[in-house]
Amino acid sequence: MAHWLYKSEPSVWSWDHQVAEGAKGTFWNGVRNHVAKQNLMAMKKGERGFFYHSNEGKAVVGIVEVIKEYYPDHTDETGKFGMVDIKAVKPLKRPVTLDEIKAEPKLKDMILVNNSRLSVQPVTDTEWGLICKMGGL
DNA sequence: GCCAACGTTGGC
């Protein structure tokens, strides 16, 4: 099963917002990038991903799960982009910061490190396991 | 708040 990483600025949409939505979850929209779109389209219901706070915090703070697969984003007037629904699963026992990720040689190839601007990224099984461990899970 | 990196746009 594939894993993912969702990036969000806490001032716009934070982990706390996501948790407040509970089991019903919420849509993940606003993607206007074709690479991110490809990733969204590849997601399957039940797949999990990290929730990352960019700018403020700069850390992986929790785990989310896809509850609805790719569908059109009607707020996108060009009609090119879509979104998925995700729900909060559980927080990390402690956040894993970008500094820690950069300090770990096994994580140096993460897209988060090399292409920080991509808002939805795939995460390998190795990276997934390691960050879960670093986060105390 | 600055600046580098990247994506998108638009003129040719």
Place this chain on the structure above:
DNA sequence: GCCAACGTTGGC
């Protein structure tokens, strides 16, 4: 279809 200019993102 190429490429320069511009806007946006995100780390520092």
